[in-house]
Amino acid sequence: MRLPAITEDSEKIFDLGPVPPPTGFYLPGQAGNLFAMYYRRSESAPEAGDVLYVHPFAAEMAASRNVIAALARDLARAGFGVLTVDLFGCGDSSGDFAEARWEIWREDLATAVRWLQEQGHDRISLWGLRLGALLAMDFAAQSGENYERIVLWQPVLSGQAMLTQFLHMNLDEMAGGPAGSRLTQPEQRTSLGPGQTIEIAGYELASEFIHAIDKLNLEPLGNPFSGPIRWIEIGQTAEPSLRTESLQVIDAWRKRQMRVSSHTLSGLPFWLFPHSVSPHRIARDVIAIFARGEREQLDL
Numbered sequence: 001m002r003l004p005a006i007t008e009d010s011e012k013i014f015d016l017g018p019v020p021p022p023t024g025f026y027l028p029g030q031a032g033n034l035f036a037m038y039y040r041r042s043e044s045a046p047e048a049g050d051v052l053y054v055h056p057f058a059a060e061m062a063a064s065r066n067v068i069a070a071l072a073r074d075l076a077r078a079g080f081g082v083l084t085v086d087l088f089g090c091g092d093s094s095g096d097f098a099e100a101r102w103e104i105w106r107e108d109l110a111t112a113v114r115w116l117q118e119q120g121h122d123r124i125s126l127w128g129l130r131l132g133a134l135l136a137m138d139f140a141a142q143s144g145e146n147y148e149r150i151v152l153w154q155p156v157l158s159g160q161a162m163l164t165q166f167l168h169m170n171l172d173e174m175a176g177g178p179a180g181s182r183l184t185q186p187e188q189r190t191s192l193g194p195g196q197t198i199e200i201a202g203y204e205l206a207s208e209f210i211h212a213i214d215k216l217n218l219e220p221l222g223n224p225f226s227g228p229i230r231w232i233e234i235g236q237t238a239e240p241s242l243r244t245e246s247l248q249v250i251d252a253w254r255k256r257q258m259r260v261s262s263h264t265l266s267g268l269p270f271w272l273f274p275h276s277v278s279p280h281r282i283a284r285d286v287i288a289i290f291a292r293g294e295r296e297q298l299d300l
Contacts, residue, residue, distance in 0.1 A: 030111070032093065034108055034111065034112070036086075038081065048080045051127050055068070055090070074279070097203050098197050101209055101212065102212035110139070130154055130156050137150065138216065138221060148227065152232065160215075166201075195207065231261065232262075
């Protein structure tokens with residue numbers, strides 16, 4: 001199904017009034033304060049539940065901020081409350097990136113879910129981008145909560161593969177010089193001892209964090225999620241298709257009776273190329289993905 005293109009006048013398209021400005025605040029997390037923004041839904045729109053956004057890894061988080069903020073405002077205009085949280089060691093939250101741990105990030109998401117529940121919101125969806133999608137699925141499998149839906153945008157399928165690609169960046173800046181470059185080989189990363197860190201592209205990673213990410217794969221990943229899953233990918237062709245590896249994961253999930261619908265967008269990956277897309281142009285498409293279950297071909 002091809003949706004009509006959206007114009008820049010999103011308020012007229014949605015035929016809704018302006019949304020209240022987002023509220024910024026700090027949540028007390030397990031390891032430190034977490035900076036959060038809550039986009040309250042428009043009172044003119046029918047209530048559609050709440051969305052907890054899970055951001056991507058390192059520089060991809062910063063590059064995607066503007067697009068996500070604009071999409072959050074348009075989701076709020078369409079009736080969704082949206083909560084974004086900087087995970088511990090990231091953005092404006094407490095801690096340094098070297099102190100980040102996967103289990104802390106899972107607890108950060110639990111803190112965010114509890115906050116939404118304390119505000120009386122019981123229809124909660126998870127929305128993860130890149131590594132945030134892998135974290136969202138891992139968190140959902142561990143938490144045992146019933147979520148309205150999970151939206152996975154260009155999900156990282158293998159933590160090990162993503163980390164290997166990341167480690168290839170700025171090898172000359174890695175601790176240990178030539179020795180550090182060997183850590184691009186996954187089998188060499190096991191040599192990192194407790195408390196050791198390496199610096200890549202300005203981000204310092206602890207060995208404990210590296211080992212945790214190395215072990216993660218989207219399939220298999222804990223208990224099957226019983227709710228609907230929306231899988232989104234972006235390709236640079238006019239009619240993009242899903243990655244072969246993604247199709248394999250989706251097929252495996254469907255064999256486990258998981259309800260997955262897939263969606264493709266044509267365009268540049270905005271988490272690598274900031275300002276490469278107009279968020280308001282894709283707002284209707286993104287909202288449709290949250291609201292629909294059928295497979296759609298969408299245009300960016």
